[in-house]
Amino acid sequence: MAGVKELPELIQESLTISKQYLRQETVEPAKRLGKAVGLGFAAAALFSLAILLGGIAMNRWIILALPEGRAWSGLAYVLSALALLVFASLIIWLGRRGAPDEPEPLSVSSLLGSTDDE
Numbered sequence: 001m002a003g004v005k006e007l008p009e010l011i012q013e014s015l016t017i018s019k020q021y022l023r024q025e026t027v028e029p030a031k032r033l034g035k036a037v038g039l040g041f042a043a044a045a046l047f048s049l050a051i052l053l054g055g056i057a058m059n060r061w062i063i064l065a066l067p068e069g070r071a072w073s074g075l076a077y078v079l080s081a082l083a084l085l086v087f088a089s090l091i092i093w094l095g096r097r098g099a100p101d102e103p104e105p106l107s108v109s110s111l112l113g114s115t116d117d118e
Helices: 007-065 070-097 108-112
Strands: none
Touching: 007 070
């Protein structure tokens, strides 16, 4: 009976195969997912910083474009806030434009297979 393995050898082989499978199917995909999430957060932080600095620059430009005075300076802040609101709305609209429409909610009749003709 040279081809028969002993029970401890079978258990050891089973544990080795299980460890390899778990590493392949859980640990490695989790590492890739963690890397993607980290890069996403970094990109979001950089975009946020760019929007902040761009908003400040736009505000300063509007203040310089308007005449001198406190009322004009206040108007520049309002115009800057409105411009940033429009810019954010445009980004949200462009982002949602490519998203699929939401599916219609399921009803009991559709689950049961009945129609409205009955």
